Amino acid sequence: MTLSAPEDAPLKLRDRIENEILTGDMPPGFRLDEVTLATRFGVSRTPIREALFQLASAGLIEIRPRRGAVVAEVGPERLVQMFEVMAGLEGMAGRLAARRHTDADRRSLTDAHEACRRAAETGDADAYYYENERFHHAIYAASRNAFLIDQCAALHRRLKPYRRIQLQVKNRVANSLAEHEAIVAAILNLDGDAAERLLRDHIVIQGDRFSDLMASMSERAGSTAAKGR
Known part of the structure; x- marks a missing residue:
C-alpha cells in the first residue's frame, strides 16, 4: 500500500509498522528487511530506515549486528x-x-x-x-x-x-x-x-x-x- 500525503508519510509509516507489531502480524523475532518494507509500503528506504530507528528508540524492535532489525519481545x-x-x-x-x-x-x-x-x-x-x-x-x-x-x-x-x-x-x-x-x-x-x-x-x-x-x-x-x- 502506497502512503499518500508526503508531509505525514513518515508518521503514518511508523504507525503502520507499529500496529502490525502490536497486533502480532509482525511477531517477536520477525525480521524487518528495509527493501521488502520499502516495496510493500511504496516508499524509498530512507523513510523506512527512519521509522525503524524510531521504533528501536521505543524498544519495539532491536537492531542487531549482521541480522538487521527484528521485532523485540515485551512481556x-x-x-x-x-x-x-x-x-x-x-x-x-x-x-x-x-x-x-x-x-x-x-x-x-x-x-x-x-x-x-x-x-x-x-x-x-x-x-x-x-x-x-x-x-x-x-x-x-x-x-x-x-x-x-x-x-x-x-x-x-x-x-x-x-x-x-x-x-x-x-x-x-x-x-x-x-x-x-x-x-x-x-x-x-x-x-x-x-x-x-x-x-x-x-x-x-x-x-x-x-x-x-x-x-x-x-x-x-x-x-x-x-x-x-
Whole structure:
C-alpha cells in the first residue's frame, strides 16, 4: 500500500509498522528487511530506515549486528513495570510543575488541553493521542527539571505505542480528557500533592485497565489474523 500525503508519510509509516507489531502480524523475532518494507509500503528506504530507528528508540524492535532489525519481545510483566515507573516520573513532574510553572507554561498547558478536547470531539483516537502527547510534554517542561524532562521523554517514547493503542479501548479518550481536566486544575491551583496523585493514577496500568489493554491488543491481533486468511 502506497502512503499518500508526503508531509505525514513518515508518521503514518511508523504507525503502520507499529500496529502490525502490536497486533502480532509482525511477531517477536520477525525480521524487518528495509527493501521488502520499502516495496510493500511504496516508499524509498530512507523513510523506512527512519521509522525503524524510531521504533528501536521505543524498544519495539532491536537492531542487531549482521541480522538487521527484528521485532523485540515485551512481556506483560515488563509492560506493567514500565508503566509503574512512568507513573512515578509523571507524578513527580506534576508535583514540580504545580510549584514551578511560569506564565508561558500555563499557556502551553491550557493550549495543549484545549487541543486534546478538540481532538476528542472528532472521535479520532490517534488524533487525540498526538495532542495528548503534547499535553504530557507540556507538564514535563513545566517541572523545570532538565534531567527529569529527559527521563520522562525517554520513557514516554518507550511506551508510546502502548499509550496510543490503549486509547482505542471504549470510553478511554473521554475518561482521559476528564482526567486531564483535573490534572490541569491541580497544577494551576499550585496543588502539588493532587497533581502528583492524579498523574500517577492517569498513567499507571493495572487491574481492569491492564486487562482492557491486553484485550484490545488481542482483539486487534485476531482481526489481523482473520484478514490474512
